[in-house]
Amino acid sequence: MKKILKKTSKLLSQKNLLKKVKSTAVIFSGKFVGIVCGLALNYIIATQYGTTAIGEYSLFLSFTNISSMLLLLGLNRSTLKNLPELKVKKLSPIPWLKGNLRLLLVSQFLFFIPVYLLILFNEDYFLRDHIEYFPIILIVAIFARTYKEFSLSSSRGFMKIWPYALGQGSMNVFVLCVLAIGLYLDNPIHPNKSIAIALLIDALVYGIYLILVVSHESKATPIDPNSQDKLALPKLKNILSESLPLYYTTLINFFTLQGGIYFLRYFHDLEEVSFYSMATRYAFIVNMIYMTVKGYTSPQLAKHKANGDIPALIDEAKKSTQLVLFVSIPLVLVLIISTPYLLLLHGEEFIKSYVPFLIITVGLVLKVFFGAGDNFLNMTGHNKDVKRINTISFILFVTLNLILNPLYSYNGAAIAFSSTIIVRHALCSLSIRRTYKYKIGYLSL
Template sequence: MNKELSTVTKQSGMVFTGKIIALIFGLFLNFLAARFLGAEIYGKFMFVFNFISFFPVLVLVGLQQGLVYFIPKFDDNEEKAQRNNLITFSYFLVFSLSLIVITLIYFNSNFIAAKLLNSPQLEHLLKLMAPLILFIALGQLSQGVFRGIKKIKFYVFNQDILVPITKIIVLIIAIILGSQLYSLAIAFYCSLIFGTLYLLTTVYRLGLLSKFSLNPLKHYKELLKFSLPLLLTGFLAVISQRTDSLMIGYFLNETQVGIYDIALKIGTLSSFILVAFNTMFAPTISSLYHRNDLATLSSMYKAITKWVVGVNLITFSVILLFGQDIMHIFGKEFIAGSTALVLVGIGQIVNAGVGSAGYILIMTGNPHYEMYLNFLVVFINVTLNLLLIPLYGIEGAALASLVSVAIANIVKLLLVYRKHRLHPYNLNYIKLICSIVFSLLVTQWLKSLLTLSWYSEFILLSLLLVLLSGLIYYIFGLDTEDKMVIRSITKKINKK
């Protein structure tokens, strides 16, 4: 187990570093957009972008996950030609489907804006943004390729450094030149085109492409047979994630979409650590399962989930104490989203609490469970949004998201235990939770005593909460796996 945990942690450490950098860039980008464009213009862009985001999942037809599952099966040199055929076929199929979907949206933009978005004035923005589908889809497919060959550093560099930096530079230039509504669209275009070219060039340079051929038809069918159920799974997941913003735009207005989007982005910041571990843990799950080494898989599941839970609990503690101050950073009009921010944060704790349960189901050959669960979640989420948004506004949307996320993750956890007798918990969680709760109470006490400016209190006490939680757990709670995770991540970060 030590070897596998060390390998996943080192590789996840690189993703972790990239996600930290991406969080900083992402927050700065959102700050620029919110401060200089305002909630209404920012909300218009995000309203259309959330709608556009449904379609990359459709054109991917689950291939990004399918490649993660199939590529490790072709590790031998004599099988690399078959691997390259699968990768080339996947790119060709996604490219072709993207062009078809973009064309359909362009020629039906009037109907979509008026009937589906309930905002006819968004037709031109919808036409402008439709081609983003192609670049988003190719980028997500490339993630599956790099995860499959366990060289995720190329995707991390692109997604977390190259693309965000390009977005920020282009957005600043667009704002200086006086562009308002289309400035974010221009920034996204430039960054995604640049990033897609980098990813495709890297795939070609690594020798992962071949001449397109239909000869290995059997392998293509196997890939699609595994991937197609994940198409519905992925699409339902996107519906669950984007429904609240879309329905806020439909029932309320674009300004509320902008406020809620900032709350959602801040509230889900801590998900980066789960993404980091899952990115490299997924191929390891498949490998351990095929070797029938469930004992190692169980130990890794416990160690990784505990770290994910710890980061999410600390982040939520900061949100609980300084929710209004955090939203104030983006402008006074965004303070209205502070309650929604807290509700989103609770949902993230539930999501973190089951760790990689969803990936365990998929990578052990049970993707259909994800599909069934997503059906349930979408039904609950849409129903609750229909009921709660007209009554409670963005807080109703956040509550609907919280309930649906909680139900989905609890069921995933139960399914993993039923199928494989795996769960992520041990007694060390008690030490972790006690460390964070004690730190939260101390920080709250100091907050009641201090009379500093809101931003000074936020910065100083947030740092104190994080450092105190980490110090107490380091002294009283670290076990062998924790120390290994720390060493592996530290080595990888220092090396990079």
């Protein structure tokens, strides 16, 4: 503990900390608004639509998230890495973005029919009661989410902090507004329909914003005259060679974060899904700090790597880990004390979510101690190492869920989640130590 306090004190004395803290605070504010609105949504859904509605909402939202990640083909992550590199090399970003958008359209075209049929014949998996045009509603939500995520990542790749921050919570704000309007007019809108409407608004806003940013950056960024021959659209294989390694990582991360819901739905009923979902909602408030700093750091790491500045690269990663830990520990203590009372607001039955909340929180805190190793390895081009680690993690996650989920329900899902992320980040820290002879966290193998 003394070692942590000493390093924290050293961190706070750094001259360039103010800029990092300001940028992180801006992104955090967006995520915080999203979290607050998300908790308000949970309260409204639980009290106005019933316990199982939370399970339906969580399944719909989770399926939308994972499907949009499938469609993106890792383009959102490669954009975070490549736009800063293009800027360093004084190359125009327009060909890269056009090539990415073209690939995105192709993936959506190929995706439509198989997923439509999958949803159509398995509607009872998602819903207790039928919703008219449900498959179309879900696919519209997925497509909208895909474009919103790509636009958001592009904005961050251009080092735009405020739009990225606002995008962290915009969907929950729009969903809350749609639900509130429906309730006010005495014409309640199903939560799943409200997600689709909110995502359409979100996609439209950020799609327009991306066009404006690209136009501005194209004029503001000095382009090397010798690079004009590189303005042609990049080849498909070149885009995929950058995005697919990151794609695999993104899918594994998303499935680890949200896969427990699918196992619970398969082995149990929607109420069990609701209890687990509520536990993750509160536990992931801790993860919000980690993801906030990660969102700021990713393009910085890519920039240092492109410049060949290894000391700055390691320093950036270490300071980010310290900053996350410095903020996370007090937040965890507050959450452990307050969460039981907050859960009871949704209904007495939701106190069952407290034990899985504690299990998940332990895993998330230990992850912070190891540092953001997966992000570090991805942003510095060590994709093969990440792929091996994620394969091990995925096998472990599925195995633990198949064993623990039928026996211990939402508690088993929580144990599977925490065990997997601890193992994954421990292996990432080992890989970094072997490659760079440094550790970026407080724990390392």
